[in-house]
Amino acid sequence: MSIQWFPGHMVSARKKAAETMARTDVVIEVLDARCPEASSNPMIRELRAARQRPVLRVLNKADLADPVATRAWLDFYARQPGVLAVALSCKKPGEAAKIPALCRQLAPHRNDPTKPLRMMIMGIPNVGKSTLLNALIKRRIAAVGDEPAVTRHLQSFDLGPGMTITDTPGLMWPKIEHDADGYMLAACHAIGRNAVIDEAVAEFLAGILLVRYPALLAARYGIDVAGMDAIGIVETVGRKRGCLRGGKLELEKAAMILLTDFRSGVLGRISLETPQTRAAMLSLKAQESAAPQAD
Structure with missing residues (x-):
């Protein structure tokens, strides 16, 4: 199953974002x-490239992600030109407060x-865009919710002398190229539930957990995961x-329990992808594309 989600309002959101980037x-x-590259919108990269704008990723x-994987991602981004990366939790104002100074490094x-x-x-x-904005301006001004696409309009604010910031609506892209990306985004609740089948997403998540975090599954649910497959995990x-x-x-219901435990962090600190994976x-995708197609 391929997961796609591109609500109509995102067409106008992309146009306005392009105008603001100028x-x-x-x-x-x-x-x-938990899935940095899967959650990086290729349209944002295209808009940045067209205007040659640096980016703070x-x-x-980060408090929900595997710290070892997060360190690997920071090293990965550190090797890219025009990119600075930081790992934090936008719910912690002290961590979010680092953002303006980091941005100044990119635009001295x-x-x-x-x-x-x-x-x-x-x-x-x-x-967490709106959560970050609220932390930076030190008051609740942007709507925050645990559902995708809460913010619908551009909002601009002064952050003090010599600094302004604009918040934009969440922006998806028309076609998710890799099926695994769609499942990772759905597992992290970045895609509306109307576009996914929870059981399929939970089975995908269980497959990753079995390979990389079996001890967390065993500890959370009191089960022996040896010899089990992904659907068996969800059923158990x-x-x-x-x-x-x-x-x-x-x-x-079983699927939602597993997904909720992952999303809330009670299952443990988990990353769905690393630079290596x-x-x-x-x-693998490149090899499949290059392989001759059968008649």
């Missing part, structure tokens, strides 16, 4: 630290009253949590 010095791209929700020419530093927050839905979680109706397992996925 007046922007630094793009702040908020990513989900904020790996948000914007450092006097006649040339204010103009920053622009971008990213896909539900990665459902039975452990009493997702039965008339003696029949309610798989959707990303490279392996892209290499």
Whole structure:
């Protein structure tokens, strides 16, 4: 199953974002630290490239991600020109307060009253853009919710002498090229539930957990995961949590328990991709594309 989600309002959001970028010095791209590349919108990269704008990549929700994987991602981004990366939790004002100073490093020419530093927050839905904005301006001004696409309009604010910031709506792209990216985004709740099948997303998540974090599964649900497959994990979680109706397992409820435990962090600190797994996925896709097609 391929997951795609591109609500109509995002067409106009992209156009407005392109117009605003012309007046922007630094793009702040908020990513989900659990899947940084999967949550990086290729349209944002295209818009930045067209205007030659540097980017501060904020790996948000770092408190939910595997710290070893997050360190690898920071090293990965450090090797890219015009890119600075930081891992933090936007819910912690002290960590979010680092952002303006990091942006100044990317635009040192914007450092006097006649040339204010103009920053622009971008990213896909539900990665924490509005939470970051609220932390920076020190009051709740942007709507925050645990559902994708809460913000619908551009909002600009002064951050003090010589600094302005613009918040943008969550922006998806028309076609998610890699199926695994769609599943990772759905697992992290960056895609509306109307576009996904929770059981399929939970099965995908369980497959990753079995390979990389079996001990966390065993500890959370009190189960022996040896010899189990992904769907078996979801079913076992459902039975452990009493997702039965008339003696029949309610798989959707079981799926939501696993997904909620992952999203909230009670399952543990988990990353769905690393630079190594990303490279392996892209290499496999390239090989499949290059292979001759059967008649």
